[in-house]
Amino acid sequence: MNLVNMQRKHSSYLLAFFTSVALMSVGTARDLRDVTEPKIPPSCTTLKASGGDDTETIQKALDSCTKGKAVALSPGVFHSGPLNIPSGVGLVVDTGVTLKAITDPALYDLGAKTCGTVDDVGVGCKAFITMLRVTGSGLYGKGTIDGQGNVTLIGQKKSWWDLSEEALVAGTFQNVPRLIQINNSADITMYQLTLIDSPFYFVTSIETNGFTAWGLTIIAPASARNTDGIDPIGSQNVTIAHCNIRTGDDSVAIKAMTAPSRHISVLNSHFGHGNGMSIGSEVNYGASDVLVSGLTLNGSLKGAHIKSNTYRGGHVVNITYNNVCIVDVKNPIYLEMDYVHLHGNRTPEFRNIAFNNIRVLSTGIFILQGLSDSNPVVVSFNDVHITKGSRWSRHFANVTGTWEEDASGHCGYAGNE
Incomplete structure (x- = not known):
């Protein structure tokens, strides 16, 4: 069964329930x-x-x-x-x-x-x-x-x-x-x-x-390796607002190598070339309660990218994306639990990840990659509009909500117009 048919079979009460949970999570995901x-x-x-x-x-x-x-x-x-x-x-x-x-x-x-x-x-x-x-x-x-x-x-x-x-x-x-x-x-x-x-x-x-x-x-030039823009690592109560970032790596990368990263807001910003808005891959101590709101991604390799593996894994939970506009991005949404195939005994967990009011104005490849039936990516879509002709790669993903292939218009400087 393809993704479009699958999504349409979700019952309305499940969508309403998940949407209400996502809205409640915004209160602390910041x-x-x-x-x-x-x-x-x-x-x-x-x-x-x-x-x-x-x-x-x-x-x-x-x-x-x-x-x-x-x-x-x-x-x-x-x-x-x-x-x-x-x-x-x-x-x-x-x-x-x-x-x-x-x-x-x-x-x-x-x-x-x-x-x-x-x-x-x-x-x-x-x-x-x-x-x-x-x-x-x-x-x-x-x-x-x-x-x-x-x-x-x-x-x-x-x-x-x-x-x-x-x-x-x-x-x-x-x-x-x-x-x-x-x-x-x-x-x-x-x-x-x-x-x-x-x-x-x-x-x-x-x-x-x-x-x-x-x-x-x-x-920094797109060719300059490892030039991440802003990396909150094991940090909490972080606000990144009204920033314009274009580098040779992640524009923002939230990591949790030595302590939890939580209560982080990325607001009203514009990201150009680079690897987009990232969480991971080092989330050993957990990344949670993140709000990304009012963001334009234009020309990056990836858009919303959550990455980990069993070598650097931990929980990535309560992540909310609101009012995000994406254009000329190869992978507009990329959630992967087997990043660069590094393996160990730290199992990642991706759940309560919500995408609300998203516009993707060019074709791309959307990737949702969990680890197993018992450990899937758990994600919801609400008011998500993508470009017709985009492709999906979905393995071990629990998807709730709908999206439409009817995206049009232009991105604003920081989010949708």
Whole structure:
């Protein structure tokens, strides 16, 4: 029996029941904070670019700044090595400012002298900007932070991105820095910035409670490997709002490697080339209570992508997609429990995944792949419209609801028009 015939045989009371459950889940499937547009804190000092290495000047100003205030950079080009943002302090990179990460692997090395190499581990570098065990810190302004992933490294004849390609060919891992890393922190804000050309992941929040990314523009070429936009990892109460992201990997990837990820909102955003809106594949501790609302996916390889396997598996539950518009995406909806065929003893569980008010304005391949009859993907569709001629691949999937092959019109900037 094909999917269209199957869906039409669902009884109306089952649809009504599942829809009511999905609507109730929206109440908790979100950031539980009352998040509003951030404000840039007042400045404690304003710095001018030296034309050389500004690391020491910026770090000294950050360390001496009063909590509740921020170090502001004057218009110009600043060059810096790794920076640490103290608790309660901000850094303002405003209009006319570019903060460039110096491309010297020695500055980022964690002690093993492996940063700027490839090996079997790939964890030899510190990030360009780090927030570690801090509260109320942030990065603000309409300026640009440039990771210089495409620039030749000091002392080498290759760039950070060249190392990534080298690792791909060798089947190893590149030791390159993330652009911004937030660890074990609370109430962190990133506001308005443009982030470009990260060597590796752009922004990761690890085991952090309360993280707002508002109005960010994140850009890397589609060919730049492992340049995830924003990755909440083992974090909770996260809002990603009004962001424009186009990279060489996942625009957003919610992961749960070391702790649960839950109460996450992705709102009113636009994702271009890359791998779309992802959950997984590392969900060992569970990903839950996620709301994706007001999202346009235009030109990415995948749209709504939930991925795991028995090596990295855990529960992925209470996930709601509302008002999502998808165009020129190969796999508009891709839910898979056997991602890259890695196997172990951590069985994934995908349930209470709801798609409401979805428009897919180009043909694509929809994939729903569970593990077995006893462990299927459990998903509902309500007010879902796709393009005629699309194909479905369905294995071990418990599908409730209907969709129509009548999609038309245009996507809005963030969701349906």
